Amino acid sequence: MTYQGMLERARKFERQGRHGEAAAAYAGAAEAMEAHGDWTSAVAVRARGARALAAAGGTGEAHRILDELDRAAASMPAEVRAGLDAQAAHVLAAAGRTGEAARRAWSAMSAFWSLHDRKRADGAGVHAARLIVKDAGAREALRPLRELLAQMPPGGEGYRQVAKLLAEAERRPDRDHDVLVTDPDSAAWGRLAAALAVGAHLAVGNGVAWNALSGRDGSSRDDKVLLERDWNITGHESWREQMDALLDARNSDPAVQMVLDQRGRGTGPREWRAAVVAWCREHDVSDETVGEVAGLPDLIERYEVRFRADGLLKPDGVVESVYGYDFGRAVNMARWGLNAGYCDAEEAEKCVLTAGGRAHQVYSSWGAFSAGYILGRMLRFDEGEFGEWYERSLTGHRVLAEDPGSPWRRMAWG
Structure with a gap:
């Protein structure tokens, strides 16, 4: 030869x-x-x-x-x-x-x-x-x-x-969070990239590459600590349990989605509250819980008014689902689990693709997904204060909506 x-x-x-x-x-x-x-x-x-x-x-x-x-x-x-x-x-x-x-x-x-x-x-x-x-x-x-x-x-x-x-x-400003990072060695478009972009809110917030499934060198220990501290995850079994809950949108308070589902088109706040209370009565919900849930329409409307003022929603837009909050975290849970050694790359990638696919079924655009993700996050952590949780979430949304290098600008939804 x-x-x-x-x-x-x-x-x-x-x-x-x-x-x-x-x-x-x-x-x-x-x-x-x-x-x-x-x-x-x-x-x-x-x-x-x-x-x-x-x-x-x-x-x-x-x-x-x-x-x-x-x-x-x-x-x-x-x-x-x-x-x-x-x-x-x-x-x-x-x-x-x-x-x-x-x-x-x-x-x-x-x-x-x-x-x-x-x-x-x-x-x-x-x-x-x-x-x-x-x-x-x-x-x-x-x-x-x-x-x-x-x-x-x-x-x-x-x-x-x-x-x-x-x-x-x-x-990148002189900080390691609230910045868009793109890994030049990982694909920035395609099916997997589009699914990874569903987790971009947390990636931007943490200053890590949105398009890399595996994390930076030396992140294994950090991710193990994070998973045990915040999620009580210490191995594959507990990781998989939390992952399935996120993929099935079961990690967030189900009452929030129920309240959103009771909002009829063209109805006002009073009718919306009445529909929520009626649903609770039909399902034998306790009086104490009814009292708590009945206040959610007012709180959600307060957020939506602010969302419209800040450009998170269109002038007549509303949030129809908060499932995006779980789907976005599922993408990052796959990354954390892979880095911690609680799953292999194949399982992590499959979870990311599932999260992306389910988000695309629920929402009609990146903007609608972002509003749903942020509302879910606010109802868990911000409690109507419009404090640091809100400001950082808004910053992340604007980075992803406005930066020319953002996957939300470069890839069509779905």
């Missing part, structure tokens, strides 16, 4: 996700090149093989190979060293050494630009930018992203992508 045939076979394995077989195929091609004295090509191919090996989980062996290649490539042409840097960035990233990986990708970009290889320079530059954000976080990434962008000729696709990453980082 020719070199080209051997390399094409290795690339085919990579495309199929068969990284271990790809690594072996690259190694075979490199040995054949070395046997014929083609040392420079062999270094490039071994570097690509190390990348495949790291993707297969062999990061330690891949790094050992890179150390040997670094020594061998020191006296080789600049193109070989640039290619080695580019592959090393992927190996180091797979090993979790993102800071070192970003520096190697940046070095590869600079070398490719000096060689007038724009395509590979763009690829290395974008990779460096993503690694910088992942390693440093959006706020600390501002300065290096600006420096990186200054080294890239404007007008190209790589420049555009890095400029976008910089713009997203610059939109």
Whole structure:
């Protein structure tokens, strides 16, 4: 088999996700090149093989190979060293050494630009930018992203992508909550992304990526603490119990949805209260509970008046369901459960898709969903005060409704 045939076979394995077989195929091609004295090509191919090996989980062996290649490539042409840097960035990233990986990708970009290889320079530059954000976080990434962008000729696709990453980082104020964060390594559109966007209120509130199912590095312990403290969840069984309650919209007070369901079109507050009381009598609800529930129409109307004034509802809009509050939290429960190790990625993704699908069945738009989510949250925590709970929820809504990078702006509802 020719070199080209051997390399094409290795690339085919990579495309199929068969990284271990790809690594072996690259190694075979490199040995054949070395046997014929083609040392420079062999270094490039071994570097690509190390990348495949790291993707297969062999990061330690891949790094050992890179150390040997670094020594061998020191006296080789600049193109070989640039290619080695580019592959090393992927190996180091797979090993979790993102800071070192970003520096190697940046070095590869600079070398490719000096060689007038724009395509590979763009690829290395974008990779460096993503690694910088992942390693440093959006706020600390501002300065290096600006420096990186200054080294890239404007007008190209790589420049555009890095400029976008910089713009997203610059939109973050100097705080770690109430901000839109988009993970550049995760899909920002498609069926799963649309379902993840149903959980965007909490993601914005917590300053985490709305489109990433798995959380940031080091978040496992934080999510375990959160789940035990706020939800009494300590393992898969208790996580699944809470998840099912959220997906079935059983976590919130059922009286709220009952009250909303009793509102007839064109009726006033008095008729609405009377309908609520009548429903309670028909279902043998205690007098004490009837007294509590009968006041909900007035409280809901107070929120709706404020919602209209603040743009959460249209001038004649009303909230028809608070199920969105449970569906939005279900998306985040999937993320927390995955990070805590209480479920696997397949189960978490299935839960997210279910939450998104049920939200789309209940609501007609992102705006209607947001109003329902916020009303459910206010009736649990704000108690008619329009305090910090309300202000932060309104801030989250405005970020998602107005930011050009928001999934609510980029994807149609449903």
